[in-house]
Amino acid sequence: MKWGVVVxxxxxxxxxxLWALREALGQDAGFIWHQAKSVEGFDxxxxxxGFSYGDYLRTGAIARFSPVMExxxxxxxxxxxxxxxxxxxxxxxEAGLLPGAMLRNDSLQxxxxxxxxxxxxxxxxxxxxxxxxxxxxxxxxxxxxxxYADEATIRRLIENGxxxxxxxxxxxxxxxxxxPNGSMENIAGICNERGNVLGMMPHPERCSESLLGxxxxxxxxxxxxKFWERGERxxxxxxxx
Amino acid sequence: xxxxxxxxxxxxxxxxxxxxxxxxALKSLxxxxxxxxRVGKYFQIAIDAPTPDEARPAVDEMxxxxxxxxxxxQYDFDIVAGGAGK
Numbered sequence: 455m456k457w458g459v460v461v462x463x464x465x466x467x468x469x470x471x472l473w474a475l476r477e478a479l480g481q482d483a484g485f486i487w488h489q490a491k492s493v494e495g496f497d498x499x500x501x502x503x504g505f506s507y508g509d510y511l512r513t514g515a516i517a518r519f520s521p522v523m524e525x526x527x528x529x530x531x532x533x534x535x536x537x538x539x540x541x542x543x544x545x546x547x548e549a550g551l552l553p554g555a556m557l558r559n560d561s562l563q564x565x566x567x568x569x570x571x572x573x574x575x576x577x578x579x580x581x582x583x584x585x586x587x588x589x590x591x592x593x594x595x596x597x598x599x600x601x602y603a604d605e606a607t608i609r610r611l612i613e614n615g616x617x618x619x620x621x622x623x624x625x626x627x628x629x630x631x632x633x634p635n636g637s638m639e640n641i642a643g644i645c646n647e648r649g650n651v652l653g654m655m656p657h658p659e660r661c662s663e664s665l666l667g668x669x670x671x672x673x674x675x676x677x678x679x680k681f682w683e684r685g686e687r688x689x690x691x692x693x694x695x
Numbered sequence: 696x697x698x699x700x701x702x703x704x705x706x707x708x709x710x711x712x713x714x715x716x717x718x719x720a721l722k723s724l725x726x727x728x729x730x731x732x733r734v735g736k737y738f739q740i741a742i743d744a745p746t747p748d749e750a751r752p753a754v755d756e757m758x759x760x761x762x763x764x765x766x767x768x769q770y771d772f773d774i775v776a777g778g779a780g781k
Contacts, residue, residue: 512764519761548764555766557705560712602709602767636712 455682457483458496460526460542462517467503467539467659474662475500479675488520498535498678499526501542503595503657513556513598514544523549533687535579535678536651540596543643543653552646552653553611554603559596560636566595568668569634571642571656572622575615578645579681580652583673589626590619590670592656594634599655601637601644611644619643619654696778699742699754703763703770704735738762741778750774 459471468485475483486493493499506517517523523545530536530551538546546552559565573581573588584590603611611617619642623632633640635655643654658671705711711733718732740757744750754772763770 511761515761515764547766553766555764557709557767558712560710562712562716600712604708604766 455481455497455679456495457481457498457500458486458493459483459500459502460486460488460522461502462488462504462506462520462541462545464506464508465502465504465541467541467657470657471500471502471539471659474659474671475675478662478669478672479679481675481679486522488517488522490522491525493522493525493529493534496529496534497682498537499529500659501526501536501538501545502659503540503542506541506545509541509598512548514541514546514548517541517545518548527551530646530651533648533650535682537580537674537678538651538653539657539659540594540599540655543655544598546651546653551651552644553607554601554644556598557600557602557636558598559600559634564595564597565599565634566593567634568593569642569656570622570624570626570632571619572626572628573618574620575618575645577615578618578649578652579678579686580645580674581618581677583677583680587626588673589622589624590673591661591668592658592671593660593668594656596635596655599635599637601635601641601655603638608638611641612639614647616645616647617641617643618645618652619656697742697744697747697750697774698777699738699740699750699757699772699774701738701740701754701758701762701770701772702735703738703758703768704733705767706769709767736762742774743778747774 658674661668661671
């Protein structure tokens with residue numbers, strides 16, 4: 455399985471993602487420059503965290519038009535696995551590969567700390583090494599993670615099992631206090647209809663080995679590896695539940 | 696040369712935490728009559744076109760494609776004489 459980590463001007467978690475994949479998980483992984491015209495040869499793409507294009511205009515709004523994104527979109531449409539972390543999630547929203555948008559954190563503060571996430575759907579390629587209701591401890595670091603979508607979209611996401619992670623407390627209870635940014639329904643991560651594209655605000659690459667204080671983030675990568683090794687491929691509208 | 700003056704605002708249905716905070720600051724400065732504040736973005740775009748009307752479609756497309764995010768924002772614009780003529 456060959457992983458590609460896209461590097462935009464202003465990405466700053468690209469090396470962390472590559473480290474987690476190569477060193478912590480022993481994967482074959484390399485960088486993809488934002489000017490690349492093709493993502494051929496890669497089996498999974500990571501859009502890393504950071505501040506692509508200085509977060510100018512809106513987070514992810516300029517990166518979304520980077521040359522590489524055309525091939526990433528095509529890759530996603532064909533069912534390729536795409537994981538957007540933090541700024542990567544924001545880029546996926548701007549690109550329309552995932553629904554909704556990010557608003558400024560309701561606190562108006564940059565939040566940088568560990569949070570707890572509840573696995574809401576363990577049947578996606580990104581969570582199948584987890585069990586439903588598992589609580590993962592993963593850090594966040596963002597200013598615009600306040601997920602917003604209209605009511606119909608939120609309902610559709612929930613009904614179709616596309617809300618994959620929600621902010622919760624250590625016991626796994628989804629509470630107002632556990633919501634670090636004002637996200638609707640405590641949403642921390644969602645996937646597309648087909649289940650091959652996931653966006654999440656927390657940073658699994660920052661906690662993929664116990665030396666870093668938590669190895670919970672590795673569960674996301676391990677799920678994808680397991681999915682790939684089983685020979686499974688996301689099928690069109692397979693339904694997640 | 697014309698100047699497109701584009702305003703992008705969060706939709707009414709979307710809470711604007713920046714606006715709420717600015718309103719709080721205004722009130723604490725004694726501006727008691729303030730009842731709402733919304734913070735938005737303003738763009739001035741110099742654009743070449745024979746007439747303002749002929750500049751409109753391009754400006755509208757800029758707004759839809761890049762300057763605003765239709766999920767959370769709305770926009771409007773005027774086109775006036777001027778721009779960065781040298």
